[in-house]
Amino acid sequence: MGPDTAPAAAGRLHLVPVPISAEPGPLDAVLPAGTVATARAAHYFLAENARSARAFLKAIGHPQPIAQLRIVQIGHDPEDALVDQWLAPLRPAAGATPQDGVLVSEAGCPGIADPGANIVARAHALGIPVVPWVGPSAIVLALMGAGMNGQAFRFLGYLPQDRGALQARLQQVQADAWHGETQIFIETPYRSARLFESLLQHCDRALRLCVAADLTGSAPLLRTCTIGQWQAQATAAWPPLDRRPAVFLLHGTPAPAGRRWR
Amino acid sequence: MGPDTAPAAAGRLHLVPVPISAEPGPLDAVLPAGTVATARAAHYFLAENARSARAFLKAIGHPQPIAQLRIVQIGHDPEDALVDQWLAPLRPAAGATPQDGVLVSEAGCPGIADPGANIVARAHALGIPVVPWVGPSAIVLALMGAGMNGQAFRFLGYLPQDRGALQARLQQVQADAWHGETQIFIETPYRSARLFESLLQHCDRALRLCVAADLTGSAPLLRTCTIGQWQAQATAAWPPLDRRPAVFLLHGTPAPAGRRWR
Numbered sequence: 001m002g003p004d005t006a007p008a009a010a011g012r013l014h015l016v017p018v019p020i021s022a023e024p025g026p027l028d029a030v031l032p033a034g035t036v037a038t039a040r041a042a043h044y045f046l047a048e049n050a051r052s053a054r055a056f057l058k059a060i061g062h063p064q065p066i067a068q069l070r071i072v073q074i075g076h077d078p079e080d081a082l083v084d085q086w087l088a089p090l091r092p093a094a095g096a097t098p099q100d101g102v103l104v105s106e107a108g109c110p111g112i113a114d115p116g117a118n119i120v121a122r123a124h125a126l127g128i129p130v131v132p133w134v135g136p137s138a139i140v141l142a143l144m145g146a147g148m149n150g151q152a153f154r155f156l157g158y159l160p161q162d163r164g165a166l167q168a169r170l171q172q173v174q175a176d177a178w179h180g181e182t183q184i185f186i187e188t189p190y191r192s193a194r195l196f197e198s199l200l201q202h203c204d205r206a207l208r209l210c211v212a213a214d215l216t217g218s219a220p221l222l223r224t225c226t227i228g229q230w231q232a233q234a235t236a237a238w239p240p241l242d243r244r245p246a247v248f249l250l251h252g253t254p255a256p257a258g259r260r261w262r
Numbered sequence: 263m264g265p266d267t268a269p270a271a272a273g274r275l276h277l278v279p280v281p282i283s284a285e286p287g288p289l290d291a292v293l294p295a296g297t298v299a300t301a302r303a304a305h306y307f308l309a310e311n312a313r314s315a316r317a318f319l320k321a322i323g324h325p326q327p328i329a330q331l332r333i334v335q336i337g338h339d340p341e342d343a344l345v346d347q348w349l350a351p352l353r354p355a356a357g358a359t360p361q362d363g364v365l366v367s368e369a370g371c372p373g374i375a376d377p378g379a380n381i382v383a384r385a386h387a388l389g390i391p392v393v394p395w396v397g398p399s400a401i402v403l404a405l406m407g408a409g410m411n412g413q414a415f416r417f418l419g420y421l422p423q424d425r426g427a428l429q430a431r432l433q434q435v436q437a438d439a440w441h442g443e444t445q446i447f448i449e450t451p452y453r454s455a456r457l458f459e460s461l462l463q464h465c466d467r468a469l470r471l472c473v474a475a476d477l478t479g480s481a482p483l484l485r486t487c488t489i490g491q492w493q494a495q496a497t498a499a500w501p502p503l504d505r506r507p508a509v510f511l512l513h514g515t516p517a518p519a520g521r522r523w524r
Contacts, residue, residue: 015406026296029294029295030294030296030396032291032292109406111407112405113412113413117408117410117412120406121486124485129484132404132407132477134398135396140371140374140402143373144373144394145277145373145393146379147373147381147382147384147385147386147392150373150378152418157413208383215394224386
């Protein structure tokens with residue numbers, strides 16, 4: 001086969017994290033130059049939210065006029081039925097050169113507590129190379145900073161909202177935390193203060209609870225205390241969680257010193 | 263209390279990730295300028311490995327002669343009994359100004375599949391502010407890139423080496439993977455190829471397995487296939503795992519499209 005008939009290689013699907021703070025400071029505080037350069041070089045974007053993607057591309061000074069870029073909004077629940085269509089520009093096809101695509105979330109890392117996994121899964125199935133880039137994840141920063149077990153941990157997403165269901169779920173979560181595995185879960189801005197109170201009400205006094213919010217922002221919150229210590233504090237001294245998305249972590253034993261803890 | 267008698271504030275404990283590739287390219291491909299600036303501004307380091315910490319500080323062009331910096335090697339299993347001594351320079355004390363400290367691993371994020379959690383836990387107990395910085399984590403990059411569930415996942419550390427114990431453990435791991443929770447585990451360079459073969463031997467054909475290695479390096483490996491697809495490939499087409507540390511991920515259902523999957 002001569003070079004003129006060789007099929008063009010597929011484009012790559014880049015996974016590009018974006019800042020997580022509601023009031024982001026300088027971009028280079030949280031994004032490596034390599035991550036930014038990848039987004040600046042691309043012309044095709046799959047975005048959880050097109051508006052926030054445009055704001056990000058403007059903030060990094062994308063060299064093309066933003067209106068000339070192709071930005072497809074995949075939404076919070078990207079439909080499986082649309083994934084092949086979204087990935088089509090990355091695939092070799094007669095008469096067209098495959099291009100790279102960039103997947104971006106509204107905040108943080110695509111596919112981690114955020115949509116995009118079904119698109120990445122399909123890219124693998126289609127032979128499209130997948131390239132993850134370094135950037136901020138609220139969950140990862142909270143885990144680093146909690147002083148809990150990082151050799152065994154479990155991310156649970158959101159806990160149930162219903163009080164009875166929450167209480168039942170916390171029994172299992174606490175049991176796993178006492179076995180030494182860090183339990184991580186998140187809550188939305190308007191419910192995080194209520195979840196914090198529920199944790200103080202339903203968890204064992206000796207369990208350690210870390211509360212983290214806005215870890216790359218101007219007023220970061222990152223504190224680990226036992227439930228008993230949190231309970232003993234005046235409510236005025238409680239973490240300011242009102243209308244802030246938060247990460248919660250529970251761990252039941254002193255942090256392990258060593259590497260091969262489990 | 264007059265300003266002359268006010269206790270000095272405590273120093274901060276910065277958690278600074280370092281590159282993960284054995285052949286690192288440009289540092290700014292994987293580290294934000296903010297992370298690098300934090301390490302450049304510090305004079306006191308708690309390092310898993312003092313030699314690799316010195317090489318990192320040289321690579322980022324630390325403005326002080328490296329020999330003049332205080333670098334304490336905490337090792338792979340930092341001793342609880344030494345933690346207070348290590349944190350002493352960060353605490354307010356008569357006649358001394360508290361200084362900031364920087365915790366660094368040999369590779370990746372301190373405290374995530376790496377030592378440091380007991381030091382961070384003690385910092386919280388002593389009222390020392392903890393500041394995690396953005397940087398590469400092999401586990402996080404693999405999870406982003408696997409195309410598996412990022413709304414519910416579990417990091418298991420290392421699986422047992424003994425064949426019988428491994429097989430028994432994989433039964434539970436597979437059951438959890440089939441429930442839709444991504445199962446993540448790691449293996450050391452000299453055992454990763456053997457673990458890959460064991461997974462092909464013991465796991466269900468329909469389960470998806472992602473293999474990831476050196477994700478920020480010059481020859482990254484990131485592929486997701488079902489066990490059956492992996493088995494069907496010629497061994498020559500298997501991922502080049504010999505002497506490479508690797509991350510393995512298992513997931514049993516198609517990747518969920520949505521955000522609130524669980």
